[in-house]
Amino acid sequence: MGLRTVKSMSAPVAPGRWPLLGHTFAMARQRADFTTRLRQHGEVVQVYLGPLRTYYIASPELTHQLLVAHGPKLRKGRIFDKVRPFLGNGLAMVSGPEHLRQRRLLQPAFHRDRIAQYATIMADAAAELIDSWTPGETRRIEADMQALAATVVSRSLFSTEISRDDIERLRQDLFLILDQTMSRSLIPGFLSWLRASANRRFDAALARVHAFVMGFIADWRRHGEDRGDQLSALLLAEDEDTGQRMSDQQVYDEVVTLLTAGMETTARALAWLFHELAEHPDIEAKVHAEVTEVLGDEKPAIEHVVRLNYTRQVVKETLRKYTTWILMRHTLQDIELGGYTIPAGSEVIFSPYSLHHDPETFADPERFDPGRWEPDRMKALPKGAFMTFGAGARQCIGNVFAETEIVIVLATIAARHRLVPAGPVTSAFASAPYPTSLPMTVQPR
Numbered sequence: 001m002g003l004r005t006v007k008s009m010s011a012p013v014a015p016g017r018w019p020l021l022g023h024t025f026a027m028a029r030q031r032a033d034f035t036t037r038l039r040q041h042g043e044v045v046q047v048y049l050g051p052l053r054t055y056y057i058a059s060p061e062l063t064h065q066l067l068v069a070h071g072p073k074l075r076k077g078r079i080f081d082k083v084r085p086f087l088g089n090g091l092a093m094v095s096g097p098e099h100l101r102q103r104r105l106l107q108p109a110f111h112r113d114r115i116a117q118y119a120t121i122m123a124d125a126a127a128e129l130i131d132s133w134t135p136g137e138t139r140r141i142e143a144d145m146q147a148l149a150a151t152v153v154s155r156s157l158f159s160t161e162i163s164r165d166d167i168e169r170l171r172q173d174l175f176l177i178l179d180q181t182m183s184r185s186l187i188p189g190f191l192s193w194l195r196a197s198a199n200r201r202f203d204a205a206l207a208r209v210h211a212f213v214m215g216f217i218a219d220w221r222r223h224g225e226d227r228g229d230q231l232s233a234l235l236l237a238e239d240e241d242t243g244q245r246m247s248d249q250q251v252y253d254e255v256v257t258l259l260t261a262g263m264e265t266t267a268r269a270l271a272w273l274f275h276e277l278a279e280h281p282d283i284e285a286k287v288h289a290e291v292t293e294v295l296g297d298e299k300p301a302i303e304h305v306v307r308l309n310y311t312r313q314v315v316k317e318t319l320r321k322y323t324t325w326i327l328m329r330h331t332l333q334d335i336e337l338g339g340y341t342i343p344a345g346s347e348v349i350f351s352p353y354s355l356h357h358d359p360e361t362f363a364d365p366e367r368f369d370p371g372r373w374e375p376d377r378m379k380a381l382p383k384g385a386f387m388t389f390g391a392g393a394r395q396c397i398g399n400v401f402a403e404t405e406i407v408i409v410l411a412t413i414a415a416r417h418r419l420v421p422a423g424p425v426t427s428a429f430a431s432a433p434y435p436t437s438l439p440m441t442v443q444p445r
């Protein structure tokens, strides 16, 4: 009887709802401050985006349940319907059986043996970057990390055949496409002439990326051999049931997905990592000592990564503190969560950022404390506490790639240099907090 009563109740509505506008302004203005506070009102809270009712999931345990136990009853949220026409049908976009099929086809590109090869690409790219630095020089580290992440993800896809100029152009084009996709999807079609010149730049960028990637695919088809890169893995992957391979268009969509998913995220984490090290000389000293002990005179490689225990904790703490604000899902069936029924056809929101900044899970959450990731302390964390890569069947397919990249780049740089703050740091908060200016001076160790 008691249980039935609970289930028939509705989840509480977040305070501060305006007629028609709902919570939209509070969300837009306060961002993570708004979502982090919602847990005080319950584990499931109704939030209105304009007139649209959504369900916000506020606890790690329920977020984990949502993504793992209820995963098959969900598809990507409505926002994806709007960006799909521009970004295609890559893995991050599709749902259901189509997602399962594509996920299996992409898995070989992230196989352990291949990650070991990409580790060499990562170490070489980081070494090239620091070779271009001169001691005492002040660098914009956020820009260096963007270029570095773009190099790593492009060379992992297309081997080392891709030139520096091509990588930089690809990076800029993809940045423009992502940046404008959102505004294009929000503006009604009949008003699009207002943005004629932006539209021309968008179309030109899209055409360049298309021609460039299709050129690589056509070239590969002429030779047809495995070059050890991700493009080869994608083109060679066969559907287990039908034996079919992907069409050029599907491979193109996946390449664009991997490029866009793998650049900004990793660049942002790397930039914040160097910022935190500079703010915490004690942590920096421990990383330097570990890197020296584990590497000796060797170039960082995959076998070092598992031995760089403290360094990995530092990376994980960076990924906790600086992460994606919100992600969304759409329910295909009713789901029971925390004693409430979320009806089929609802939009569900969860926030890796707010979960990571919830003092109930992480005491003193603004403090940068790699000790949180010591094995014993980690064991005490609830399921769903670490959501940087999401969870369940849609967990980031590039998680091991990304963590390997961050550790290898950090080890390569830390073996030779310290980066010292050289002026005010500015940042912005969009889909995640990101540094807009991170000037640092290069000091040889």
Ligand code: HEM
Residues within 6 Å of the ligand: 091, 092, 093, 103, 153, 257, 258, 259, 261, 262, 263, 265, 266, 269, 324, 327, 328, 387, 388, 389, 390, 391, 393, 394, 395, 396, 397, 398, 399, 401, 402
């Ligand atoms: C620190 C770096 C990274 C972070 C924080 C990150 C975060 C995420 C998150 C949170 C998701 C799940 C989104 C959701 O549940 O709605 C995701 C999915 C995905 N990520 Fe990453 N990612 C990172 C790096 C990468 C890299 C390097 C690649 C590829 C080279 C990549 C490729 C993907 C793809 C393809 C998906 C879609 C997976 C699916 O839906 O099955 N990511 N990522």
